[in-house]
Amino acid sequence: MLSGATEDYLKTIFSLTRDSGRAGTKDIATKLGVSQASVTGYLQRLAGAELPLIDYRKREGAALTEEGRRKALRVIRNHRLLETFLHRMLGFSWDRVHDEACRLEHVISAEFEEKLDALLGYPTHDPHGDPIPGRDLDMPINSRIALAELEPGEEAVVDRVSDSDPELLSYLGKHAILPGTRLTVKAVSPFDRNMKLCVEKKRGTIVLGPLVTRQIFVERNA
Amino acid sequence: MLSGATEDYLKTIFSLTRDSGRAGTKDIATKLGVSQASVTGYLQRLAGAELPLIDYRKREGAALTEEGRRKALRVIRNHRLLETFLHRMLGFSWDRVHDEACRLEHVISAEFEEKLDALLGYPTHDPHGDPIPGRDLDMPINSRIALAELEPGEEAVVDRVSDSDPELLSYLGKHAILPGTRLTVKAVSPFDRNMKLCVEKKRGTIVLGPLVTRQIFVERNA
DNA sequence: CAATGTACTTAGGATAGACTAACTTCGCTG
DNA sequence: CAGCGAAGTTAGTCTATCCTAAGTACATTG
Ligand SMILES: [Mn+2]
Ligand SMILES: [Mn+2]
Ligand SMILES: [Mn+2]
Ligand SMILES: [Mn+2]
Numbered sequence: 316m317l318s319g320a321t322e323d324y325l326k327t328i329f330s331l332t333r334d335s336g337r338a339g340t341k342d343i344a345t346k347l348g349v350s351q352a353s354v355t356g357y358l359q360r361l362a363g364a365e366l367p368l369i370d371y372r373k374r375e376g377a378a379l380t381e382e383g384r385r386k387a388l389r390v391i392r393n394h395r396l397l398e399t400f401l402h403r404m405l406g407f408s409w410d411r412v413h414d415e416a417c418r419l420e421h422v423i424s425a426e427f428e429e430k431l432d433a434l435l436g437y438p439t440h441d442p443h444g445d446p447i448p449g450r451d452l453d454m455p456i457n458s459r460i461a462l463a464e465l466e467p468g469e470e471a472v473v474d475r476v477s478d479s480d481p482e483l484l485s486y487l488g489k490h491a492i493l494p495g496t497r498l499t500v501k502a503v504s505p506f507d508r509n510m511k512l513c514v515e516k517k518r519g520t521i522v523l524g525p526l527v528t529r530q531i532f533v534e535r536n537a
Numbered sequence: 538m539l540s541g542a543t544e545d546y547l548k549t550i551f552s553l554t555r556d557s558g559r560a561g562t563k564d565i566a567t568k569l570g571v572s573q574a575s576v577t578g579y580l581q582r583l584a585g586a587e588l589p590l591i592d593y594r595k596r597e598g599a600a601l602t603e604e605g606r607r608k609a610l611r612v613i614r615n616h617r618l619l620e621t622f623l624h625r626m627l628g629f630s631w632d633r634v635h636d637e638a639c640r641l642e643h644v645i646s647a648e649f650e651e652k653l654d655a656l657l658g659y660p661t662h663d664p665h666g667d668p669i670p671g672r673d674l675d676m677p678i679n680s681r682i683a684l685a686e687l688e689p690g691e692e693a694v695v696d697r698v699s700d701s702d703p704e705l706l707s708y709l710g711k712h713a714i715l716p717g718t719r720l721t722v723k724a725v726s727p728f729d730r731n732m733k734l735c736v737e738k739k740r741g742t743i744v745l746g747p748l749v750t751r752q753i754f755v756e757r758n759a
Numbered sequence: 760c761a762a763t764g765t766a767c768t769t770a771g772g773a774t775a776g777a778c779t780a781a782c783t784t785c786g787c788t789g
Numbered sequence: 790c791a792g793c794g795a796a797g798t799t800a801g802t803c804t805a806t807c808c809t810a811a812g813t814a815c816a817t818t819g
Contacts (some may be wrong), residue, residue, distance in 0.1 A: 320776065340797055353777050355798055360775090374784070374797060405652040415646055422640040430627040542806065562767055575807055577768055582805090596767060596814070 319421035322390045323347060324357060325368060328377050329387035337376040385452060392448040393420040395441035396431050398478075402442040403435065409442040409493070410484035443484070444475025444494035444532075460535065462498070463508065463528035470499045471533035483530060491517045492531065541643035544612045545569060546579060547590060550599050551609035559598035607674060614670040615642040617663035618653050620700075624664040625657065631664040631715070632706035665706070666697025666716030666754075682757060685730065685750035687722045693755035694719050705752060713739045714753065 317325075327346045331338035340358070344351045362371035368383035379387060397416040401407040407415065423431075432438075432450070439455070440446055448454040458474035465471060473496045476487060487493065497515035504511075508525040523531075539547075549568045553560035562580070566573045584593035590605035601609060619638040623629040629637065645653075654660075654672070661677075662668055670676040680696035687693060695718045698709060709715065719737035726733075730747040745753075 318775075341795085349776090350778060351797065352779080352799080357776075359798095376797095401649075405649065405656060407648070407652065411648070415649060418644040419641065422644060424637055426629070426633070427623075427627065427637060430629065434627060540805075563765085571806090572808060573767065574769080574809080579806075581768095598767095 317386060319418075320357075321361065321368070322386070322421050323417070324361065325379065325383055325387040326390050326394070328369060328379055329384065329391065332378055337378050339376040343377070388448045388452040388454065390420055391454075392452065393423055393428055395445060395447040396428060396435065396438070397423070398441045398443070399435055399438045399447070400431055408485070409478075409488055410481040412442060413478055413481070440475075440494065441478075442494075443478040444473070445478065458532040458534055460533055461529045462510070462523075462531040462533050463525050465500045465510075465533070465535070467500050467502050469535065470497065471535050472497050474532050474534050476532070477530040480530070483527065487527075487531070490514065490521055492521075498533070539608060541640075542579075543583065543590070544608070544643050545639070546583065547601065547605055547609040548612050548616070550591060550601055551606065551613065554600055559600050561598040565599070610670045610674040610676065612642055613676075614674065615645055615650055617667060617669040618650060618657065618660070619645070620663045620665070621657055621660045621669070622653055630707070631700075631710060632703040634664060635700050635703070662697075662716065663700075664716075665700040666695070667700065680754040680756055682755055683751045684720070684732070684745075684753040684755050685747050687732075687755070687757070689722050689724050691757065692719065692721045693757050696754050696756050698754070699752040702752070705749065709749075709753070712736065712743055714743075720755070 324343070324347070327343050328338040331342050331346070340351050340354045343358075344354045347354070358369065358371045358377050361367065361369045362377070366382060367380055368386060369377045369379055371377045394416045397419050398412040401412040401415055402409055429450075438447055444457070446455045446457050460471075460474075462471065462473075473492060473494050475494055476484065476492070478484065491514060492498075499513040499515075501511040501513055501520060503509070508528075509522050510525075510528050511520055511522050513520050546565070546569070549565050550560045553564050553568070562573050562576045565580075566576045569576070580591065580593045580599050583589065583591045584599070588604060589602055590608060591599045591601055593599045616638045619641050620634040623634040623637055624631055651672075660669055666679070668677045668679050682693075682696075684693065684695075695714060695716050697716055698706065698714070700706065713736060714720075721735040721737075723733040723735055723742060725731070730750075731744050732747075732750050733742055733744050735742050
């Protein structure tokens with residue numbers, strides 16, 4: 316069995332290799348909150364195992380092997396199922412589910428995973444709008460269009476929100492900006508890129524800076 | 538924060554000190570599945586901490602301090618709430634809940650504990666009939682009367698069943714012997730102490746040996 | 760009361776995972 | 790092209806938790 320530490324490394328490498336093909340030591344260290352030296356050591360060990368979970372090249376960072384990818388997706392599936400459970404059944408607010416799920420994801424059995432999936436009605440997305448890999452571990456692509464990219468006049472529906480910052484989630488939750496929320500871009504100020512938005516249902520407007528609008532991903536038009 | 542290992546030591550010492558006042562190295566080692574040497578070392582460390590969780594005396598074993606007792610009860614509460622959840626909401630059979638709960642119990646937050654308690658409707662007993670310590674951590678006494686102690690002709694209701702052996706639980710489950718089941722002792726054979734029982738509802742009889750009847754605890758008469 | 764067996768402890772060591780301090784690489788810039 | 794800084798690596802440690810092998814203590818018993 317994999318340790319919790321290994322599973323968190325795999326998850327992190329998975330998410331960092333979505334964009335760039337490889338995950339760098341520094342970025343992994345930052346995401347996991349450990350030192351760069353620790354990461355170097357850990358990557359070397361993971362790559363040197365019998366059935367390696369990652370492909371590591373000195374000074375070029377790490378990528379997942381096929382086996383590593385499967386393991387990563389399993390953990391991500393657990394994580395998102397758990398987040399969904401915590402939010403929907405236990406009533407955790409969406410900014411409190413991440414840490415709890417990040418601990419639980421390493422200790423639940425396959426039986427737990429299956430039964431939870433069934434209890435929740437086979438959900439396809441977690442509370443932040445991220446897709447939940449299916450039992451076969453394939454995962455739909457989610458939106459890569461940041462709200463920040465839209466022009467004045469465009470309409471969009473929130474697809475997902477970055478779940479890494481609880482403060483941000485809490486803030487957005489208060490303003491009813493969550494997956495499914497319809498938005499209209501009223502104006503974008505030059506230089507600072509502040510965006511004035513009309514939020515449907517809330518029937519109000521809000522101004523968000525680029526640090527925020529880059530963390531919100533949308534489907535255009537819809 | 539306490540490690541999972543420490544929490545399992547505390548739980549084990551708690552249960553072993555119910556009968557005898559102190560828990561011996563050997564018994565702890567057996568229950569936890571580690572070597573005696575490991576236990577000695579661990580106890581020494583626990584007892585030598587700033588705020589010690591146990592009182593350890595060379596060659597006399599360990600007992601919990603007041604602080605250790607509180608910590609142990611918290612873990613036991615988590616364990617039993619989780620078992621109840623696994624059984625009632627996820628549909629785990631009662632012989633599969635223990636191991637899962639023993640891993641989960643160390644990673645759930647106080648918030649999770651509270652919300653789970655509420656979701657379950659503040660249950661007082663786990664699927665095996667063991668009492669769940671309340672939020673204030675006091676725990677009702679449970680039955681100490683083993684079915685094996687009853688005489689022919691006596692009637693009783695099952696209060697709880699030892700949850701340590703999944704095989705036993707599975708067997709008893711198949712024969713509808715679980716908390717709440719009413720039993721009548723039809724006969725006890727001499728020498729081997731086999732017990733012929735009438736199981737209510739099942740409307741049938743079953744013969745159980747002493748290895749089994751010593752693991753079932755009952756309320757007389759009821 | 761000496762022999763013995765069981766419970767217990769000590770000594771020495773392994774492994775996982777993390778840290779700091781001190782290099783090394785290497786692309787970029789002046 | 791020399792030098793700088795960021796990213797990465799190495800070396801040396803540390804703690805938690807476990808192990809095996811080799812003793813020690815003590816109650817029991819012949
Ligand atoms: Mn995690
Ligand atoms: Mn999420
Ligand atoms: Mn446990
Ligand atoms: Mn139980």
